[in-house]
Amino acid sequence: MMLPLPKQFDANEIFIIISTVLSWAVMFKLRRHLSAVTINIIWIFNVFLALLADITISVKPYDFYYTIDHKSHELFDVLLHFATYPTLSYFVVTFYQHNKPKGLKLLFYIIFWAGVAIALEWISVKFHVFTYTGWKLYLSFFTYLVVFAANIWLSNFIEKRHPYKATSTSRFN
Numbered sequence: 001m002m003l004p005l006p007k008q009f010d011a012n013e014i015f016i017i018i019s020t021v022l023s024w025a026v027m028f029k030l031r032r033h034l035s036a037v038t039i040n041i042i043w044i045f046n047v048f049l050a051l052l053a054d055i056t057i058s059v060k061p062y063d064f065y066y067t068i069d070h071k072s073h074e075l076f077d078v079l080l081h082f083a084t085y086p087t088l089s090y091f092v093v094t095f096y097q098h099n100k101p102k103g104l105k106l107l108f109y110i111i112f113w114a115g116v117a118i119a120l121e122w123i124s125v126k127f128h129v130f131t132y133t134g135w136k137l138y139l140s141f142f143t144y145l146v147v148f149a150a151n152i153w154l155s156n157f158i159e160k161r162h163p164y165k166a167t168s169t170s171r172f173n
Helices: 011-029 036-056 075-099 104-126 137-161
Strands: 065-067 130-132
Touching (some): 011 075, 036 075, 075 104, 075 137, 104 137
């Protein structure tokens, strides 16, 4: 079954396109500090989390929010879940693996990125990417704390078994 195109191409689709292009441009400009295995698992994990949220708290009986223009999915929901959403966790894990903060620095690091995520989500709400029907922005902050901590733990777990090996021929060194 093909996902439909948006009925009306407006600010939320433009926002998703621009934010996806910008985040991917930054992602490819950054020096890589993660193995391909870590990148793939972190990416899939975050796609799973986005889809899990959509099939649990954005449907009845909860109905806390919906994405894009309506409650049924369209093509831009796929772009949002598979290409846009996972980039933030990619940045969190990349900078973590480069700096490896410990103790209170790690706590502040996670709080900082949860703040960045909240700011981005707030902007997304202004562009009607998300429409809250019961969800509150502060709930997202606590969710991001858990999500980013889980991403850091998962990246450490994977990198122990499949560490990143920089090569002189690697495009992202």
